[in-house]
Amino acid sequence: MIFENYKHIIWDWNGTIFNDVDLCVELINNLLASHGLPTIDKPKYKKVFTIPVKNYYADLGFDFSKNSFEELGSLWMDDYEARKFECTLHEGITDLLEKIKLHGIGQSILSAYSQHTLEELIRHFGLTKYFTHIVGLDNIYAESKLHLGKELMKRLGNGKGETLLIGDTLHDFEVAKEIGADCVLISNGHQEKEKLKSSGAAVFDNIKELL
Ligand SMILES: [Mg+2]
Known part of the structure; x- marks a missing residue:
């Protein structure tokens, strides 16, 4: 498993976990x-x-x-x-969250969507128990989540190579780079594979391939 060497996984929500x-x-x-x-x-x-x-x-x-x-x-x-x-969750996501949890690796959500919607959906799908931090924006305009990512990294207090961010857009990749997290991208979300590959990050077709 590519997760074993990490202390914490930061997940994007829309398109990565949530199939919207x-x-x-x-x-x-x-x-x-x-x-x-x-x-x-x-x-x-x-x-x-x-x-x-x-x-x-x-x-x-x-x-x-x-x-x-x-x-x-x-x-x-x-x-x-x-x-x-x-909408539903991407296939295999609950198994993966469970697996990572059983390995004793922490998990959080970092999203550019509004905090309220985020918490409501995560609760609806029974996933709240997997995440130590659920971080979204305080508005609906999905501008950037970089500042939130920086705060989250401070709270986690992890060193280099200890955090992995999993997302579905180039924004996720850019945020990961800025906050000092490694990054993998999934291409069955909001951006096409070719676009994601241009970042140089590892790109997987879906969650099952990650597993
Ligand atoms: Mg996304």
């Missing part, structure tokens, strides 16, 4: 269509999705001089909030 990609494609298409913009398919979504989310909205053609990003983002989030329980 199809819902996100559907919701962004609703928003695009209702603003007279062309819709996208899943491969295109995984090509353009990025954090900060604001840049991805701009790439899709939203005109912030007509509708502010804050307005668009909160429309999207209202729909997401109403439908988030339609």
